[in-house]
Amino acid sequence: MASDLSERQQSAREAIEALARADTGRLLGALVRDTRDFQLAEDCLQEALESALVHWARNGLPTAPAGWVLQTARRKAIDRFRRARNFSRKAKEYGLLIELDRETVESDESPAIPDERLRLIFTCCHPALDAKTRVALTLRTLCGLTTREISRAFLDREEAMAQRLVRARHKITRAGIGFEIPEPEHWAERLNSVLSVIYLTFNEGYSATAGPGPLRHDLCLEAIRTGRLMLELVPGDPECEGLLALMLLNHSRAAARVGDQGEMIALDSQDRSLWNRDEITEGCTLLDQALKRARPGLFQLQAAVSALHAQAPSHTETGWSEIVLLYEAMHRLSSNPVYLLNRAVALSYAAGADAALIALTELEAELSGYQPFHAAKADFQRRLDRPEAARISYQRAVDLSNNESEKAFLHGRMVSLGAQD
Amino acid sequence: MKYLALIYAAPGAGPDYGTPEFGPYMDGYRKATETYQRDGVMLAGEALQDTSTATTVRVRNGKTETMDGPFAETKEQLGGFYMFECANLDDAIKYAAMIPSAEHGSVEVRPIMEIE
Numbered sequence: 001m002a003s004d005l006s007e008r009q010q011s012a013r014e015a016i017e018a019l020a021r022a023d024t025g026r027l028l029g030a031l032v033r034d035t036r037d038f039q040l041a042e043d044c045l046q047e048a049l050e051s052a053l054v055h056w057a058r059n060g061l062p063t064a065p066a067g068w069v070l071q072t073a074r075r076k077a078i079d080r081f082r083r084a085r086n087f088s089r090k091a092k093e094y095g096l097l098i099e100l101d102r103e104t105v106e107s108d109e110s111p112a113i114p115d116e117r118l119r120l121i122f123t124c125c126h127p128a129l130d131a132k133t134r135v136a137l138t139l140r141t142l143c144g145l146t147t148r149e150i151s152r153a154f155l156d157r158e159e160a161m162a163q164r165l166v167r168a169r170h171k172i173t174r175a176g177i178g179f180e181i182p183e184p185e186h187w188a189e190r191l192n193s194v195l196s197v198i199y200l201t202f203n204e205g206y207s208a209t210a211g212p213g214p215l216r217h218d219l220c221l222e223a224i225r226t227g228r229l230m231l232e233l234v235p236g237d238p239e240c241e242g243l244l245a246l247m248l249l250n251h252s253r254a255a256a257r258v259g260d261q262g263e264m265i266a267l268d269s270q271d272r273s274l275w276n277r278d279e280i281t282e283g284c285t286l287l288d289q290a291l292k293r294a295r296p297g298l299f300q301l302q303a304a305v306s307a308l309h310a311q312a313p314s315h316t317e318t319g320w321s322e323i324v325l326l327y328e329a330m331h332r333l334s335s336n337p338v339y340l341l342n343r344a345v346a347l348s349y350a351a352g353a354d355a356a357l358i359a360l361t362e363l364e365a366e367l368s369g370y371q372p373f374h375a376a377k378a379d380f381q382r383r384l385d386r387p388e389a390a391r392i393s394y395q396r397a398v399d400l401s402n403n404e405s406e407k408a409f410l411h412g413r414m415v416s417l418g419a420q421d
Numbered sequence: 422m423k424y425l426a427l428i429y430a431a432p433g434a435g436p437d438y439g440t441p442e443f444g445p446y447m448d449g450y451r452k453a454t455e456t457y458q459r460d461g462v463m464l465a466g467e468a469l470q471d472t473s474t475a476t477t478v479r480v481r482n483g484k485t486e487t488m489d490g491p492f493a494e495t496k497e498q499l500g501g502f503y504m505f506e507c508a509n510l511d512d513a514i515k516y517a518a519m520i521p522s523a524e525h526g527s528v529e530v531r532p533i534m535e536i537e
Contacts (some may be wrong), residue, residue, distance in 0.1 A: 087534070177511075
């Protein structure tokens with residue numbers, strides 16, 4: 001009997017974890033809409049999930065688990081409103097919840113869950129929150145990651161991450177960040193903020209600016225999942241398509257990018273047979289679809305660069321001249337010296353390292369504190385057979401890097417320079 | 422919701438009285454205020470005298486102490502404010518961005534706390 005109970009508890013726990021992963025975005029979206037209070041919605045959802053553990057272990061799973069959780073969470077909210085000191089201010093929301101609960105009881109069916117995830121993601125990615133908070137809140141709210149998982153991804157203390165999330169939810173409510181789809185005049189800017197948050201999440205996993213390993217797959221996969229969701233919510237948007245294409249195309253190289261010892265492998269030495277063909281095909285299809293809409297944007301252009309790499313039979317047989325043009329187009333859209341640095345790297349293969357080194361000199365003032373600038377410079381100098389100058393540049397790049405496998409990679413290049421002497 | 426837009430700028434950062442830029446600058450304020458009134462969002466709005474005219478008041482052990490000048494010397498000083506009534510933060514930011522001093526100083530937008 002006891003083992004029977006623990007078995008049922010175990011299966012209830014697993015069902016709840018799966019539900020939290022799959023349905024947190026929908027459930028929170030509905031609850032924020034009903035209560036107009038982000039933190040309250042989160043607290044009520046957590047209480048409902050705890051309650052589910054007790055009830056489901058005793059009685060087995062309900063027919064519509066997500067609906068059960070929504071109804072329970074709404075009742076938790078009703079309870080909280082009743083107990084609240086400032087009850088009168090919440091009278092409208094209270095009335096709505098009572099009404100929704102009555103409808104559910106009368107129809108004798110679990111409540112349908114409205115899809116408010118688009119409003120939710122626009123709220124989580126509001127520019128009035130700082131960038132890291134936007135990423136963390138999106139992972140927690142839309143992707144259903146636990147606070148512990150997010151703090152691990154950021155190498156933060158769990159307590160600090162929990163506080164950051166609570167502060168953000170309170171700010172949303174108290175500062176009056178609307179639970180709204182942005183007006184047309186703000187649409188482009190706000191959508192870009194959402195897409196940037198998703199890409200930041202991806203890059204945090206892909207480049208892992210801090211920590212021992214060069215890749216954190218979980219963050220990459222979450223970002224791709226959120227990218228898919230965004231495209232589902234805003235179908236036909238070329239930048240949404242471009243972003244998803246970009247992430248898939250970059251991620252297609254994930255397996256070839258890290259060696260057996262966890263070391264980073266540069267594009268020119270990767271085993272291209274390890275590239276994920278499915279991701280490349282899906283990425284290229286999405287990109288073609290986006291480009292046909294003739295509304296170019298930064299994500300589409302970056303995806304186009306990634307696609308040229310993905311389709312090239314080898315590093316030398318890559319469309320480098322096209323890549324040079326793509327980076328120039330990016331710089332025209334949004335002036336940024338990093339695009340020009342990437343352009344210089346492409347130029348070094350299209351026209352030669354000497355031309356690229358000249359292009360770099362114009363960027364020195366702006367990028368002298370940026371590790372990739374010195375890594376690129378070192379590479380050009382190495383190829384021009386100037387080992388002494390290259391050594392100095394590699395050392396500068398190593399000094400500016402925070403990532404162990406990146407440091408090891410740069411150091412390896414520096415040492416191999418010595419071997420040629 | 423009510424929002425207070427606090428206008429901060431470093432002394433001398435904006436156009437000085439008597440320069441050709443001063444007229445258009447004040448005109449900017451006039452136009453912004455007109456927009457706020459036309460849209461029905463303006464509850465109040467005032468400019469403050471220079472911080473050299475400020476007196477800081479503290480009560481310690483029941484005794485009132487006064488000090489000349491602002492409490493702390495900061496580079497950017499509070500020069501004025503608007504109070505808006507807006508539907509949400511996005512609208513408050515939109516109106517705050519019309520304040521001419523935002524171009525050389527900064528505007529802090531703070532929601533007013535509602536106390537029952």
